[in-house]
Amino acid sequence: MKTTVLVIEDNEEICGNIAEILQISGYNVLTAPDGKSGVEKALKHKPNLVVCDIMMPELDGYGVLHVLARHPDTADTPFIFLTAKAEKSDFRKGMGMGADDYLVKPFDGMELLETVATRLRKSEHLKTSFGSQVDDIDAFLDKAGELPDLPNISGERPRKSYKKRDHIFMEGQRPSELYFVIRGEVKTSRMNYDGKELVTGMFREGNFIGYLPLLKDTPYTESAVALQDTEVRVIPKQDFQTLVHTNREVASRFIKILSNNLFETEKRLLELAYQSVRQRVASTLVYLYQQQRVAERPIPLLTVSRKDMAAIVGTALESLNRTLADFRDEHAISLTEGGIKILELGKLERISH
Known part of the structure; x- marks a missing residue:
């Protein structure tokens, strides 16, 4: 054809x-x-x-x-x-x-x-049809890592085991990795206003857990608990960000796997994944500022390296530098040899939404 x-x-x-x-x-x-x-x-x-x-x-x-x-x-x-x-x-x-x-x-x-x-x-290169087994996920990630604009995929995807009733993550915690269930069963739930548990999902072999907070860069709004002895594959947050924000074709195919090809779920994830670089840089600056303030560090500058910041954002270093220059010209930040100073936090928060 x-x-x-x-x-x-x-x-x-x-x-x-x-x-x-x-x-x-x-x-x-x-x-x-x-x-x-x-x-x-x-x-x-x-x-x-x-x-x-x-x-x-x-x-x-x-x-x-x-x-x-x-x-x-x-x-x-x-x-x-x-x-x-x-x-x-x-x-x-x-x-x-x-x-x-x-x-x-x-x-x-x-x-x-x-x-x-x-x-x-x-x-x-990415046209291969991938299923929902752990070998399929590894094959997809390995193929994505072979592309020239995705050289930083680590290839380190450890397995973790959880006993029955162990927490995989907890409500309010900041996500640092994506979980893929290899075997076992996991329940997600949150506490409602009167202290009762509200079950939000059940996940078994072949399901991903915890990707929405990673996409939105927000804390978990629910907790995940193993209902039986469970084993998961772990994909680091930096690799996840690279997959969904660096290459449009890779992002789309990865989201198809995440959503199990459900149209409405896939459409929603695409909307989240395709936030502009400008939005993601602003969101990252706000997050780093808040982390520094929580840590009560007296240093008035964000001193994270540009390379590390680009990895958090999920974009090329050149794109990050151009966006930071735009924010400087808009008087939202100032750039110095020592780091980045936030001048208008509110402006960055509005850009990030």
Whole structure:
């Protein structure tokens, strides 16, 4: 079966040229003259890759990416922006939203074909169908770690054993890892206003536990207790953040596994995972500030290294530095050789939501 590429471009001549080059190279090509019809065709035909102009009527390229990235059927479809502007703001906005690549007009045929082929190869690397056994999870994580933009996946995924009635995590605790049940049974529950236990979930072999607090970067709102002798696979928080925030295709496939392919659950997780880099950096700054204040340390600066902060955020160091520079220009923070000083905590809190 031929690989299908959807080209969304309002300039009829440019659209025709791109389609002709791709067809000559053996691709099946669909075209759309604006963002609105492009989204409709993408959801109907589910192409293998989308090439999309930024400036268009009806719905611009950013809007197209926003819609497709949040729909489970198209969330992991490689997405290449076309732009006539080589301005930094275009690149920063598009890549921050999760675009996979850029082509700046004018470009030649070979540049187009090489970019399309590269993105399709990376996508194909993750096309294997993974089940819900521990070996399937390990295989997926190992494949993700082979991608060039995910070199920091640790590969350290220890097993932990819990006796009956042992707590795996407790309400109010800050999450530091993701749990995958290998064997046994786990109950999650919370205490209601009059001190009675409210059971919120039952989890068995093949289920993940505790991913929502990791995605939202909030404390656990419930406790997890082993109902029988239980064994779990542990995925460190840093690896989890890398999986859901660094590569859009990896994030989408990982979320399919987390959600067991339930449409509504998957859609909700995608919304959480695709928060902008700007939101996640702001949230991380607020969290680090609060941690430092709780620890009652007198140092007025956040001294976490940029590399460690980028790992917490789940983004490249360059993206972190650009966002910090934006916050500095907006007078929310100041940057010094010694660290980062929070000037407007309230502003960062508003950005993070």
